[in-house]
Amino acid sequence: MDDVIIIGGSFAGLAGALQLGRARRKVTVLDTGLPRNRFAGYSHGLLGHDHKPPLDILAEARRQLARYPAIKLVNARAESVSGAIDDFNVLTSEGESFGARRLILSYGITDQMPDVPGFAEGWGTSIVPCPYCDGFEVAGLHWSLVWSGPQSHNQVRLFHDWTDKLTVFADGHDVPPDIRADLARRNIPVVDGRITGIAQRGAHNATVKLDTGRNVAVDILFAHPRNKPSASLHESLGLATVDTPVGIALKVDERRQTSMPGIYAAGDLTTPFLPSVTQASSQGAMAGIFAQQSMVV
Known part of the structure; x- marks a missing residue:
């Protein structure tokens, strides 16, 4: 069993994995490889990576995570989540099952394009x-x-x-x-x-x-089209949400924990109206740290 499963491997998810890997906690990141900002030619405002293509930044981040033996990156979509704190189970669309004590949801959002040509x-x-x-x-x-x-x-x-x-x-x-x-x-x-x-x-x-x-x-x-979470796992888990001007967001506390103990969230999934790789990275890092601290006895 892993210590943490992170669902979503863009800026928030990888930042959380980095903190957990450095704490020598066993973590698996499940990712579909479709980050929200894949349509942008460049990412701006991220210290040390300003004006770089976002996919290049993510590729470099994955290369850096390879030096941590406790981190496993898996190209897969999480299909369902069950269980409770200290005993979560994640089933992928390929039928593979993963178990973990904690979860971090960072699967982001999908922008809903209006029916306007162009x-x-x-x-x-x-x-x-x-x-x-x-x-x-x-x-x-x-x-x-x-x-x-x-x-x-x-x-x-x-x-x-x-x-x-x-x-x-x-x-x-x-x-x-x-x-x-x-x-x-x-x-x-x-x-x-x-x-x-x-x-x-x-x-x-x-x-x-x-x-x-x-x-x-x-x-x-x-423009600010409506958006929605990229997956519906939060619905099946019954997690609390809040309304924003452009869609719903997962409700988290000051330690980035959702309404269900043991499940944390970060990135656009929690702040869809303020898209920022800097903010997503910060939230992901804090979710990883708080998840790790919750397992210390």
Whole structure:
């Protein structure tokens, strides 16, 4: 039996495995090899790895983990989880069974692309969710934001640190009059109508097509589509969740433990509205440390 099974081997999962391996705890990482940021050409803001392709960073991390004999990386999808603290069992889609005293869930989330031609094709290049991840590279250019709710007003205020030229697409949402007045005061136009298509013009250029017949050219489009967990294991386990502006997240305490003793969680699965490899790595490391500490007698 392992000490810990980690389900999901991207930034959060591998960071947790590193801490456990260094503590000489036996850990197995189950991973499908489909990280959320695989569509991005570069990862930004991770100290020591800024402006590197995310898949290259993960590949190097796996190479470094190979020096720890207690860590095993398995390319497999976890199909089901059963048991309780000190006696969990994970069954993979290939029928292989693994047992462990603790679990760390870090299988991330899947972005649900809207049914808009060109959106999925531009995701990660001309359409992005996070200014901290991609803002510096397009600073000073013409930004745009697809309105998704009240939280979009806060994003508009944040964007001024990167650019003074911003357009908001209402995309069928009812933007309240007081917010429209504030946007007008900031010289931010609101374009009404629903988005019917997006034509990508290079790595950081797009033309937004509207049902009003109008086309608007921008340099970068920020959007926050709904997302959902990449697996349903938390549902079968009955773990508590919380609602966020873009989907649900697993509820964890200050030690990253979920509502079920012995199960920890980290990464986008717990903070889907704040995608960040730095945050995911930090949360994964802490989940590994707290899981290890919980087994000390």
